[in-house]
Amino acid sequence: MNRTELREAIWQKSSYSSGNGQCVEIAFLREVVATCDSKTPHGSALVFSADTWSAFTAGIKAGAFPTTD
Secondary structure, eight states: OBGGGOTTOOOEEOTTOOSSSOOEEEEEOSSEEEEEETTOTTSBOEEEEHHHHHHHHHHHHTTSSOOOO
16 A cells, blocks of 8 residues: 555654654554555555554564564
8 A cells, every 4th residue: 555545644653763764654544554664755555454453562562572682
């Protein structure tokens, strides 16, 4: 899905973003959550159901996706 197809989306960057343009943007819509790469503002967006996004964020909070700092 192209970002121009998501006309009603209000894109947000993470508060953890360093401001260097290398971050993920997210938009909460009625029944879906869309994500995109801030470096490609006219590129594609990945769209997830609200339930799938909730499961993903719960997994993050539970430590299911360890980072490699």
